[in-house]
Amino acid sequence: MTWTAPDLSRAKPSLIADERPMLQSWLDFHRATLLQKCAGLEAKQLKQRSVEPSTLSLHGLVRHMSEVERGWFRLAAGGEDIDYIYCSSDNPDGDFDDTEQADPATDFALYRRELELADAAVADLSLEHTFPHPRRPELVYNLRWVYVHMIEEYARHNGHADLLRERIDGATGD
Template identity: 60%
Template sequence: MTWTAPVIDRRTEPYVGDERTMLQGWLDFHRDTLLQKCRGLTAEQLKQASVPPSGLTLLGLVRHLALVERSWFRIRFAGEDVKDLYITDDNQDAEFDDVASADAEADFAVYRAELVACDAAVADRDLEETFVDPLGGSTRSLRWVYIHMIEEYARHNGHADLVRERVDGVTGD
């Protein structure tokens, strides 16, 4: 039996609310949008590259965003002692490069679990709270992380639009 990406109910972006509600709401909207771009596709379709020479795939985007969520929310901001996902010393782009042998169902489970863990890591933290980014030494706030993640998803959801259209012709917001 072939695994197929599940259908999700995409949450709508918030129209009113305090700053934290707006940031979390927009992040959730973009998270759901990525999943919506993958819905109904088989594991094989999720691994299909967009257009040569690009190797960009929808599964690669899911893997990448799980990695980025973990990196910014849990490792850098919250200081959790967890390893990066997918990447190795030999391949810093393994989340994109190693898709052919990846298990799509397992990667979607990792992605969903990572979202829960990231939300839990920052649930009671103040947007003004800062940390020093170990990869560059700059001081950043949790607010910055939220804004950066919304930007990261918005950019990659644009990529996902194009990849999905290439895979099976489906378009939409």
């Protein structure tokens, strides 16, 4: 039996809310949008690359966002002593480059788990919480900046996902 990326429902972001719930609702909307762009596709389709020499694929985008969620929310803001999943100093683009033998079902489940862990890592932190990022210790960020950055990161990559999905099967949408 061939694994297919599951369908999911996507809640619209809040129109009126306090700052933290507003930021969270937009982040959750973009997280769901990425998964929605993958829904109904099989592993081979999820691995399909955009255009040579790019290694960009929907599968790679999901893996990349697992790394970004982990890096900003858990490693940096939450201060957890963890490694990245797919990338290392020897393989900085492993999230995108190493999808050929990777299992999308495993990586999609890991992505969903990273979202839960990311949210849990910052649940008790204020938006004013400050910290350095381990890869750029000379800079100090606050959690508010991370939320805004993550919304921007997803918005940009969801645009890539739109184009990838249209190339795969012609599907378009919001």
